[in-house]
Amino acid sequence: MKKSIAAGFCLPFAFVDATCALETAPGDYEPVPAGKTALLMYYQHARSASFYRSGHRVSDDFRLRSDMGLLRLVQSVPLSDGLYWEPQAILPFGHLRTGGDARVLGNESGVGDLNLGSVVKIRLPTRHGDMLGLGVFVQAPTGSYDRDDALNLGENRWRLVLQGAYVHHFDERWSLDTVADVSGFSRNDDFGPNGSTQRQKARYEYQTFLRYQWAPATSLGIGGGYVTGARSSVAGDDQGDELRTSYARLTLTHFLVPDVQVQVQLGRDMAVEQGFKERGRLNLRLVKLF
Template sequence: MNDDKNVKAASRKPIIPKKKTALSLLVGALSVAAGQSHAVDVDAGDYTALPAGTNLAMVYYQYADRDRLYSDGDRVPIDAGLESHVGILRGVHFTKIGDYIVDPQFLLPFGHLEGKDDTKSLGDADGLGDLILAATVWLVNKPETNTYFGITPFVYVPTGTYDHDDALNLGENRWKFALQAGYITGLTEKVFLDIAADVTVHGKNDDFGANKDTLKQDPLFQVQTFLRYQLRENLDLRAGLSHTFGGETEINGTDQDDRSRTTKMTIGSGWFVTPSVQLLANYGRDLSVENGFKENNRFNLRILKAF
């Protein structure tokens, strides 16, 4: 479902390799904690097309702790810490336009962020994240073979809580646009493969940091894949891998050499406790990080109600 600032605790010269400053290290790192991931994370099964007229109401809770900071693949030798508690309200409506199922939707993040240990000087933040508007168009919709292919544009509206004097913010103070394609197919009667890929382009933030600098960012790319095993008709097990790359930032025209290259894993389960209510629980962590904070633990919970 990802801007970022300075931290005095990481500004000592022996800590920062090469020509990077504490600011350039954290530009890419903190936005992950801003309530909206840089890239567009999905859950396995999200690209299943439902019948026109179906509505979904969802509430997410996401907790993550980050205990390491990386620069060019090397750990920065400080006791870094960043914790986030993020909720998301999401509403989806499935309709039919011509021959295609389409699902206009919104996502509204909110939450709490807090720096820990040597990065405690980041402080904390509470508020709303940026409103996200989206709509998937299914170009392939074959429920008889569990095969689906859809394309989703996302627009991130800069409505979230933001203060250029604060090191942590829930909002990013910039427009963003993402385009994602998702594919699902049944490998067997009980095993399903999900694949999604997306690119995010960023508007500029011209009120970045205490000096109101101009922050720009290159496009960010992500590829995600999941396997699901249907234990019972209403219960599945799932595992996934994701790789994000790109997204180098520049401040006032100076490249920050902070491109993203992160690989993460998730495992979890989805359970329909009734035909119209699903509980979803996932655990994940980063496997490798080139620049920025590394997530040690992430817990994602979701409750879905169809009506």
């Protein structure tokens, strides 16, 4: 019996462009138990010390520390045998702190943009019940934003994310999660001190995780992802800032009791073309089923 619960996130902040979307964790596209509501609470701590432009490190003392939280509510609606609909709402909040050469960017605290999602999950008639998932997420410009701030938790624009996933179960213990998504953005007509128009091309992300069900209540996952695209322009000037980022993740998920799950994930960036390079990340997640 699969015990993983749907939940995945990436906490976005704006520095020239937004670099995050809806990063997932191993088991996120297994269904929430039919008819149940899942309340998910996240904490993320990440540190960066290097900054890159066009693949070149321009500073090794460009420090950013993020301490972020997130609330997520997911409702599982069974549509038929093996078909699940999961509407959900996601709200990030937290604090960004800079140091070293990045100190001029200042610090930022507040609430991020509200994200509303609709996910459909289908259990396929394969030998071990593979899963197919399709998600649509709309991010509204509701978060903290000030055009005079270099760091913002809100983006001051709409974002649409389309996400697809396939989970292949090799047997009762081994699974492979594969997730891909594309993000599209509306214009930000109040970007920077001059209130310029920012446009951004589509952003693409691919993730894969090998998952092992170590015990009935405990699973381990290892994998990572790759991000590309999101080239932006400001007031018609091409910023030459297309993303090419690869990252690694190690995840432990455990049910304390049948309706309470905890997850610990460690990660770091492996290669960065543009922006901050994370040297370390800790994600904690608590899930309560009702």
